Amino acid sequence: VVEDESKIARFLELELKHEGYEVEIAFDGRSGLERVEKGGIHLIILDLMLPLMSGIEVCRRIRKFSDVPIIMLTAKDDISDKVTGLDSGADDYVTKPFAIEELLARIRVALKRKKQAENDANKDTLTAGKLVLSKLQHKVTYDGEEIPLSKKEYDLLLFLMENKGIVLDREKLIEKVWGYDFIGDTNVTDVYIRYLRSKIDQHYGVSFIRTIRGVGYIFEDNDE
Numbered sequence: 001v002v003e004d005e006s007k008i009a010r011f012l013e014l015e016l017k018h019e020g021y022e023v024e025i026a027f028d029g030r031s032g033l034e035r036v037e038k039g040g041i042h043l044i045i046l047d048l049m050l051p052l053m054s055g056i057e058v059c060r061r062i063r064k065f066s067d068v069p070i071i072m073l074t075a076k077d078d079i080s081d082k083v084t085g086l087d088s089g090a091d092d093y094v095t096k097p098f099a100i101e102e103l104l105a106r107i108r109v110a111l112k113r114k115k116q117a118e119n120d121a122n123k124d125t126l127t128a129g130k131l132v133l134s135k136l137q138h139k140v141t142y143d144g145e146e147i148p149l150s151k152k153e154y155d156l157l158l159f160l161m162e163n164k165g166i167v168l169d170r171e172k173l174i175e176k177v178w179g180y181d182f183i184g185d186t187n188v189t190d191v192y193i194r195y196l197r198s199k200i201d202q203h204y205g206v207s208f209i210r211t212i213r214g215v216g217y218i219f220e221d222n223d224e
């Protein structure tokens, strides 16, 4: 909580602690910013009118290094304050005087949204040790080095990584990677597994893809 009016700050501290949150208070913009820079803050309730540094400026500076949720408190019922607040990177605002229930609800929404965003970001990226597959960038790297893969190699690796630890038989791989209408030998999977191994396992001296004799393959995270 960054708020210079100690009455409001104490009230917020009491109410938020009652809700089970851990609360720290800064009474001016500069010390609020300094506290956020130290890390470990999950949400900021930021007053707009603050001594030493305005809430807008604090918000702008935080946004240069963090996407922590920020809820702004605006004293005036002035639309331009709200717009400036949101423009400077705040996630939401509450106009003073506010009902604590409304602020609590907005805190819950902001935290939930942040968590969802993190989940989405995680879903975009699959990792196994130093091997990273980014779906968004359609790119695979090992220890930061890009691995050149053909479309089918990429599709196969993606399916293997999405099913990490699960034994996949050749028919399943054909169905999911090549499609139902694939006509040809299921040995094509063996060929592509060999390509992937030469580009990843053998190239980097790791063993992600293990053969299950007579069945198929399993992708394992064996990279220490």
Ligand code: CA
Residues within 6 Å of the ligand: 003, 004, 005, 047, 048, 049, 050
């Ligand atoms: Ca103030």
